[in-house]
Amino acid sequence: MMLESTKIKMQKFNTLKSIPAYLPIVNIDTDMIIPKQFLKTIKRTGLGKNLFFEMRYDDDGNEIKDFSLNNEPFNNSKILIAGNNFGCGSSREHAPWALLDFGITCVISSSYADIFYSNCFKNGILPIILEEEKIKELSEYSNRKEEISVDLNEQKIVYGNSETKFDIDPFKKKCLLEGLDDIALSLEKSTQIDTYEKKLKENKPWIFND
Amino acid sequence: MPLTLYDKIWEEHLVHQQEDGTALLFVDRHLIHEVTSPQAFEGLRNSNRKVRQPNLTLAVVDHNIPTTDRSKGIDDKDSRIQIETLDKNCKEFGVQLFGVHDKRQGIVHIVGPEQGFTQPGTVIVCGDSHTATHGAFGSLAFGIGTSEVEHVLATQTLVQKKAKNFRVNVNGKLAVGVTSKDVVLQIIGNIGTAGGTGYVIEYAGSLISDLSVENRMTICNMTIEGGARAGLIQPDQKIFDYLKGRPMSPKNENWDKAVEYWKTLKTDSDAKFDKEINLTAEDIVPMVTWGTSPQDVVSIDGKVPNPENESDTDRKNSIERSLKYMGLEPDVAIKDIKIDTVFIGSCTNGRIEDLREAAQILKDKKKAAHVHAMIVPGSGLVKEQAEQEGLDKIFINAGFEWREPGCSMCLAMNADKLKPKERCASTSNRNFEGRQGRGGRTHLVSPGMAAAAAIAGNLDDVRKYQN
Ligand code: SF4
Numbered sequence: 001m002m003l004e005s006t007k008i009k010m011q012k013f014n015t016l017k018s019i020p021a022y023l024p025i026v027n028i029d030t031d032m033i034i035p036k037q038f039l040k041t042i043k044r045t046g047l048g049k050n051l052f053f054e055m056r057y058d059d060d061g062n063e064i065k066d067f068s069l070n071n072e073p074f075n076n077s078k079i080l081i082a083g084n085n086f087g088c089g090s091s092r093e094h095a096p097w098a099l100l101d102f103g104i105t106c107v108i109s110s111s112y113a114d115i116f117y118s119n120c121f122k123n124g125i126l127p128i129i130l131e132e133e134k135i136k137e138l139s140e141y142s143n144r145k146e147e148i149s150v151d152l153n154e155q156k157i158v159y160g161n162s163e164t165k166f167d168i169d170p171f172k173k174k175c176l177l178e179g180l181d182d183i184a185l186s187l188e189k190s191t192q193i194d195t196y197e198k199k200l201k202e203n204k205p206w207i208f209n210d
Numbered sequence: 211m212p213l214t215l216y217d218k219i220w221e222e223h224l225v226h227q228q229e230d231g232t233a234l235l236f237v238d239r240h241l242i243h244e245v246t247s248p249q250a251f252e253g254l255r256n257s258n259r260k261v262r263q264p265n266l267t268l269a270v271v272d273h274n275i276p277t278t279d280r281s282k283g284i285d286d287k288d289s290r291i292q293i294e295t296l297d298k299n300c301k302e303f304g305v306q307l308f309g310v311h312d313k314r315q316g317i318v319h320i321v322g323p324e325q326g327f328t329q330p331g332t333v334i335v336c337g338d339s340h341t342a343t344h345g346a347f348g349s350l351a352f353g354i355g356t357s358e359v360e361h362v363l364a365t366q367t368l369v370q371k372k373a374k375n376f377r378v379n380v381n382g383k384l385a386v387g388v389t390s391k392d393v394v395l396q397i398i399g400n401i402g403t404a405g406g407t408g409y410v411i412e413y414a415g416s417l418i419s420d421l422s423v424e425n426r427m428t429i430c431n432m433t434i435e436g437g438a439r440a441g442l443i444q445p446d447q448k449i450f451d452y453l454k455g456r457p458m459s460p461k462n463e464n465w466d467k468a469v470e471y472w473k474t475l476k477t478d479s480d481a482k483f484d485k486e487i488n489l490t491a492e493d494i495v496p497m498v499t500w501g502t503s504p505q506d507v508v509s510i511d512g513k514v515p516n517p518e519n520e521s522d523t524d525r526k527n528s529i530e531r532s533l534k535y536m537g538l539e540p541d542v543a544i545k546d547i548k549i550d551t552v553f554i555g556s557c558t559n560g561r562i563e564d565l566r567e568a569a570q571i572l573k574d575k576k577k578a579a580h581v582h583a584m585i586v587p588g589s590g591l592v593k594e595q596a597e598q599e600g601l602d603k604i605f606i607n608a609g610f611e612w613r614e615p616g617c618s619m620c621l622a623m624n625a626d627k628l629k630p631k632e633r634c635a636s637t638s639n640r641n642f643e644g645r646q647g648r649g650g651r652t653h654l655v656s657p658g659m660a661a662a663a664a665i666a667g668n669l670d671d672v673r674k675y676q677n
Contacts, residue, residue, distance in 0.1 A: 026528055027403065027503060031642045036623045040274060040288035042248035042295050054644050059630070083524075085404050088437075089642060090621075091339040092246065093355035114407060114439055115339060115353060122357035171230035182357065183259070186365045189226050189234055193262075193367055196225045196236050206460030206468045207238050207332070208265060 011124040012179035016106055017149040021069055021077035022142035023052075028082055029089030030116065034098040047094055048101030069102075073145055079106045081139050084132070087116025096123040106150050108157075110135055121172050122182060126152060128166045137162075152177060212478035214375045215444055216410045219350040219475070223333045225367050234367045238332035239349075240266055241318045242305070242359060244296040245273040245623070246337030250360035251299040262366040264304040268327050271296060271310055272317045273338075274623050277586050277613035280310055289624065303363070316589020316615040319343035319557035323427065324591055326456025330445035330472040335362055340557050340639065341440075342433040346426035347453075348445030348475045350410070353434065374484040376409035376438065377477075380417040382491035387673035389567065390425035391559060391637070391656035393417070393489075394432040395497040399507035400487065406438025409485060412477060413443050417491040423452040424563040431558045432639050435504035444476045496672050498544055499641045499654040501532035506641070508544060510659070510671045516540035535643055536651050537631060544669050547653070551634040552583040552610075552664040553646070554657050556620035559637035560588025562595050564657040569601040571661035571675045577609040578667030584611040584626070586618040608664070622647045635663035 038050045056067050063070045069077070080099070086109040087095060096119045099107070106126045120127040128150070130138070141148050141159050148159040152173060156163050174180070200207055213221070226234040240263075242250075247269070254261070261267060274289045284290040293310065300307040308315040314325065319340055322328040328344045334351035335341060337359040344351035354368065362368055378397055398405075411433055418426065426443050433441030450469050453459045460468040496510045508515070514533065517540065520526040533540065538547070554560075554568050565587065577583045585605050587593040593615055596602055602612045619626040620638040628634055628650025637660050638645075641652035655663065658672040665675065 025531075026524060029642050031640075031644055035644055035648070036621050039245050039623060040286075040292050042252070042292055044249050054648060088403060089339070089640070091337060091353040091355050093249075093357060111404065111407070113404075113437070115355060119355040119357065122355065169230065171228070171232060182369060183253075183257070183361050183364050186234060186361065186367055186369060189367075192226045192234070193236070193365060197263075197366075200236070204468070204471065206329075206464040209458065209460075 010179045013124055013126055013152050013176040015151045016078055017147050018078035019073045019145050019147050020079040020081050020142045021074040022081045022139045024083055026083035027085045027088055030087060030092050030095040031089055033095040039092060039094050044097050045101055047098035051098040051102045078103055080104045081108045081135060081142060084110040086112050088113035091115045093119050096120050096125050100125060126176060130166060134164055212481040214477045214481045215412055215442060215475060216375055219331055220372060232369050232371050235333055235370050237335050237362050237366055237368055238266060239327060239334040240362050241322055241336035242269045243273055243318050244271050244292045246356050247359055248295045249356050250363060253360040254363055259364045261303040261305060261363045267305045269296060269300050269305050269307040270315055270318050270321050273617045275310055275616045276624050277616045277618045277626060280614060313590040317557045317560060317617055320560060320588035324589055326453050326459030331475050339434045340431050343427050343431040343557055345430040345440055345442035347449055348442055350440055352439040373410045374408055376406060376411045376485040377483040378411055378413050378487055379415035380489045380491055381415040382417055384491050386676060388494055388496055389656040390421055390428040392494050392497045394429045395507045396494050398436045398504050401436050403503055403505045404437045406436040409438045411438045411441040413441060418443055423448055424561045428558055435639060445472050496659050498669055502535055502641055502643050504641060510544055512544050514538045514540055514542045548668045549635050549663050550632045551628060552581055552660050553619040553634055553636040554660050555586030555618055556638035558639040559657050562592050565596050565601050568657040568661040569604045571658050572608040573604050575608055575665050577664040581664050581667055583664045584613055586613040587615050589615045619646050635660045
């Protein structure tokens, strides 16, 4: 059970198997992922039901039938394939929180907006970058409702009898695999931060308003 | 090795270079607001961590607050809780806050410079993607997510990977009626919304140095719309003059030391950029967006694009999708697009110079009867200044609503939103689907163009209205 009031412990990511959901739309921005009326929360959880809100519900709040994520099996997809420049727009981390709360822990696209990309890693979501061709190939598995699997350690996606490799920064990979907390890692550098601040106080005293 | 301004600021802030290519960077200035901070403070509390440098942190409410009379409290329960939470968190962690009733309250990216909290050569972060605004002062300023907000609060540092260098040169002079908003829309139109991804942009050239400090902020502000997280401009005497005497600016001998250092902040003449483009100011005309991406720009004399003219299928589909959302027919003249609403404000165009620009067009004029028009000053101090200059009277006489400061209809988190299909000429920065309210249709323009649209009742050429 997830405790609402505590920080979600970052889940370790290793392998993942799921029928992927496919949204063939380019430039899916953070407003589309989670519209701002849901940013008034002071929690990280509970946003999944409003993921892709405007595409998912009609004006009366009913589910739109032909939106794939509303239907079996995609309402249980853990993998989302989408058009390029995914996650552009605002820096809101509510976007990865909403994906995560819906159950999506891996996104596959040909490109991402910078902030969204780094926000994914901080929340245990793996964003994979593949060429357009591969994306088209993989989207077939969504159309056919067949599973694909993602292996982070091996950096590969296995689908049918094929597989494809993907690139990922080694440090980001390590953090995902081990579920490491960025802050604890940086606090290990406390002495260096102390030294930096001391020097800064001498060289640029105005920074501290002294 | 010759370095760019960005390279220099980066190196000055290196706390630790990690083996994997990322670096731990020191953060000199951290701005926070009510929407992206509650979960960060909660994280601190849960792990028993403190704010490492409360003095380098400044909080302000802006995104969520009503812009109507606030003296009787805030009706919307969720908004109220978020605002109260910020208040509580700031007290608990010792962070200075400009709350709802503080005259200095306003949009975070307007308040920072106004208070002198924003300074050249610093690293400035905020949980908001328009943080690049502060780059106009020659600082490295960029937006971060909530996890990073927590990271900065706890460590006063941030893990970052160095970006590449991109220089945008704009030379020449702008014609009357053309503003820095048109310049940045033109830049985004040229490079596209992903053109700056992975880069930090330095804006340079004779036009950029001719611009006022506030106009430079408008340009840096929209850097993120071109895909780059940070955009900056070499600081000069105009910047130093602007900062002198502001409440949080360096004082006395620190001022002299600071200016001496600030003067060294420039790109070496032989520094290499990974990418560079050149624009001629004389070629830039008043711009409007027609679609649902900030790169969908067209001149006011232009027409709505026709998807049939596109050979690329993705592009064609995306134009069709935008036109459908925007309720526009291909090939319609931009000036024939009727509007319902005008919004003047936001961190892009909510400063005093923007209000003066709008007032100059609106003086002794009336908005068209069917148009709903509002002006939301960027901060309490901007509001006060405008009232001292009598601008509020001009706006009210023209039929505009004169509101309290905040983000307002820029992102429509509060009550200020478009209704479905309502069409707005807006001085904000984003025209995404639903940005200004579900189903709302946004045309991004300069303050002068927004004023012209209010008078005409349709998108119109500001150059016709020069008083
Ligand atoms: S005015 Fe708009 S862009 Fe600026 S900080 Fe507020 S919401 Fe963000």
